[in-house]
Amino acid sequence: MTFVQLPLLFAEGLVRTTFEWGRIQSNGDWILPIGVFVGLMVFARWMIRRDAAELHPVLSWFLTLLRTATLFGLLILYLLPQWRSERETVRNSRAILLIDTSLSMGLTDGESSTPDSHASRIAEVASALAETDFLERIRGKHDAVVRQFNEGLDRDAVRRFAKLDAESPAAATDNTANDTNASGVPAFDWHDFLKPRGSETRLGFALRQLLAEDNGTPPAGLIVISDGGQNAGIAPEAAIAAADKAGIPIFTIGIGSPDRPSNVRVSDLIAPARAYPGDRYAVTGYIQSQRLAGREVDVELLLREVDTAADRSQPGTGTVVAVKQVTLGTDGEAVPVEFELTPKETGRRILCLRVQEIAQDRNPGDNFREADIEIVDRKNRVLILAGGPMREYRFVRNQLYRDRTTTIDVLLQMAQPGMSQDAARLLDDFPATREEMFEYDCVLAFDPDW
Secondary structure, three states: OEEEOHHHOOOOOEEEEEEEEOOOOOHHHHHHHHHHHHHHHHHHHHHHHHHOOOOOHHHHHHHHHHHHHHHHHHHHHHHOEEEEEEEEOOOOOEEEEEEEOEHHHHOOOOOOOOHHHOOOHHHHHHHHHHHOOHHHHHHOOOEEEEEEEOOOEEEEEEEEEOOOOOOOOOOOOOOOOOOEOOOOOEOOOHHHHOOOOEOOOOHHHHHHHHHHHOOOOOOOEEEEEEOOOOOOOOOHHHHHHHHHHOOOOEEEEEOOOOOOOOEEEEEEEEOOOEEOOOOOEEEEEEEEEEOOOOOEEEEEEEEEEOOOHHHHOOOOOOEEEEEEEEEOOOOOOOEEEEEEEOOOOOEEEEEEEEEOOOOOOOOHHHOEEEEEEEEOOOOEEEEEEEOOOOHHHHHHHHHHHHOOOEEEEEEEOOOOOOOOOOOOEEOOOOOOOHHHHOOOOEEEEEOOOO
């Protein structure tokens, strides 16, 4: 039985309400319950004829009818009668363009030593989207979604374009613009939208994120535009297998030369988040190169203060505090370079490790990496609250008490008067005001009686 609810017919799609039996999925599912029901009816009739032989035949059949009705009710309950509502909603299929925006896409593939004389890889992609009918052809059959990936899937950089309607070729939906060009694609700056910004290319991780997001409504197809420079994260094969299982075809468009260009970059910078005046700390960087093995380069460590937001808007700058010469390793080998500094004044700083530019470097944009550090002249204050002297409490208390950068106060609720603890102060009561609480950087609680 099928009923159509007309009030919702023109809302979000056609709604059909059907009656069904929850335990019946095919015609063969009727055999067992009907067979059991008939067998019980025959057994019930036989028992009544045997036990009520002295009764009037009308009364005997009346008892048979009552037991039959009971068995029939049990049969109905077993079959789980229910109403099911189905809403039919028509949605356009989606084609997703996944574009690589890692720093390697900013490389140029010309043989000239002046990168400005040739368009970068990402510039070629932007020009193709802006000047050709590539997107228009996709939108002839699907909604088009343009997304970026580098160190992962960029959730903010998304552009959506509606499927082209035969009656309205210029129909499009976009987050930023409604004006369209001759090809029906919204007219916005693809070169500004597609800018290399990620230091790594995690293609496998990005594919896995995309499949997880679209698990409920899988796309009709996935087009990956990349230079193929997978250099971090999980291998793409695992995500490709999941896409194949979900029936999502993947099409790849390779960008750039098959030969890797000469390049040197800072792959990582390790520095402590906090240091203290007069205490020496180490800064370690790692330099990677391609096709420059054996070359010697100068590596600079720069330092600049962070007072305003403008100090963060000039990456790669600062005062040079140390310089070391490094011999580059084989392709992809990370060569460590270590510096030691002794701060004198407090404040927030930005450390920058920078490789001096050389003529053969095809991508100077990845020649530096930065890290924040705070020089403080105070110790961390920690309040430890514990219901009793349990093992975990004693372990953490001893560790923090021996740490010369930390001062601890202890509130041991089961402590007897006069009991001592390894702490700066032994409290009798929990802080009662906000001001007292603000004196602590952290509060640790071990099974306290709140």
